[in-house]
Amino acid sequence: MKKNVIAVCDSDAEYACNFAEYLNSRKKLPFQAEAFTNAGTLCDYAGKNPPEILLIAEADVDSQVEKLGTENMIVLSDEKDKEEGQHKFVYKYQSAESVIQEVMNYYTRNSAPAFYAMSERRMSVIGVYSPVSRCGKTLFALTVGQILGERKSVLYVNMEDYSGFDQLFSGHTGKNLTDFFYELRCKEGKMLHCMQELIRPMGKMDYLPPAESPEDVRDILFSEWLQLFDLIRKNSRYEVLILDIGSCTDQLFRILNLCSHVYMPVQEDLMARCKLAQFQKLVKSWGAIEEERIREIRLPAFQPECTDGNLIESLSWGKWGTCVRKVLEKNGEFKTAGKT
Known part of the structure; x- marks a missing residue:
């Protein structure tokens, strides 16, 4: 990079x-x-x-x-x-x-302006990131979107070099974020229309189809991501923006610092602990984001109970959905019906 x-x-x-x-x-x-x-x-x-x-x-x-x-x-x-x-x-x-x-x-x-707190209509920006691989990060981010989408308008943005969405959701072939950033570099005046064309529903939330090529993701500059997020903040109805952040994202720590808080799934094995320690050392050394905004979570090993191939609908229920709801409730993001 x-x-x-x-x-x-x-x-x-x-x-x-x-x-x-x-x-x-x-x-x-x-x-x-x-x-x-x-x-x-x-x-x-x-x-x-x-x-x-x-x-x-x-x-x-x-x-x-x-x-x-x-x-x-x-x-x-x-x-x-x-x-x-x-x-x-x-x-x-x-x-x-x-x-x-x-x-x-x-x-x-x-x-790295905290634009989530600067808008006329507050929009919460939730980051989901981990330096540890195979920790359930994307499933957690998608589940958070479905649960919060029960009560709020939510937009999900995947920033990973390999999202796997084409395979997960049966080969979407329309425009994606690669097209948006191409337009951004060529025709800034049409960006709002271009973004609105991309938005698609996914269960109880909306999402922007992610880039297909890891090279495309790595070429997207921090300043370009910031333009996209600011466009969303100023010109959309969304109350929550969920960023599913990959390690290859340009200026990773500045992206993390845009979030009101960051959920970080971690694991207990040796290499996972070593990677987490390296990340924590960088956070302290650079002073890039306050440690209290990073919320480490440990997710269960079991997968969502998917029926008839309908993954999205199954995410927010069963053992997996209950676990994620408890994480959100613990962090003040979500209250179970009947609780105050």
């Missing part, structure tokens, strides 16, 4: 180069650092390749840099307690680890 760029600009060439080298040595960071020693070179580069984050020494900020309009511009200050102004200031001479921690905390807060 191509990494976004952090541009580091400082006329102190040793500082700029050493800091960029340090960032690139941090393999777990989802960024590539580029060093610049003067504002002119930076502006020439940024005009063609806008950086996701710009770290620039206070002395190097000029009118040309200001015109770049970089959303995530952070000024490296010589003063330890610099009063905040138009830009975020970070003390330059603390440890590199402390600098990047401040930068990532600011970046996460600034660039």
Whole structure:
């Protein structure tokens, strides 16, 4: 996956180069650092390749840099307690680890807006994700959609590289998300109509047919996903948006941070615990999403009681459906009839 760029600009060439080298040595960071020693070179580069984050020494900020309009511009200050102004200031001479921690905390807060809480009509965004394979994630997400769809209007979006939907639902051959994002890149003015054409019913909820090719999913940028979600928020009747998120999704942690909360099915075997520990380490290191928004769940080994091949109708009932209802009830998502 191509990494976004952090541009580091400082006329102190040793500082700029050493800091960029340090960032690139941090393999777990989802960024590539580029060093610049003067504002002119930076502006020439940024005009063609806008950086996701710009770290620039206070002395190097000029009118040309200001015109770049970089959303995530952070000024490296010589003063330890610099009063905040138009830009975020970070003390330059603390440890590199402390600098990047401040930068990532600011970046996460600034660039992943919680749009689910910003709309005129509140739309809850529920994420379902796991670093562990074969944990029942998609069946859980589909079941959540059916249960919540009993009382609310729900839209489900599958973001996995292999959704399996063609085989699961007898070969849908119409347009899918690949077509939507193609249109997005070519004809932005028709996006609402294009999205509405895609929406299809699935039991008690609606869904957008997922992309068929894993390459297509991996090519969808975070900014493009955000445009889709914002289109849904502003122009649809949905009260709940369920994101079934795959590990190959661009800027995974920023996607997770868009969710009001994330259900994470996990398992108890050795490799599952190791993968979960690796994920938890990244969450703490990047500060990308508050740990309390991630809700680990353990699902039963038994499958939904499917009758006559009608999987969707069988999801929300029987032992499986009862288990998922209890998870939702425990997390305040759903109340069983008769309870207050």
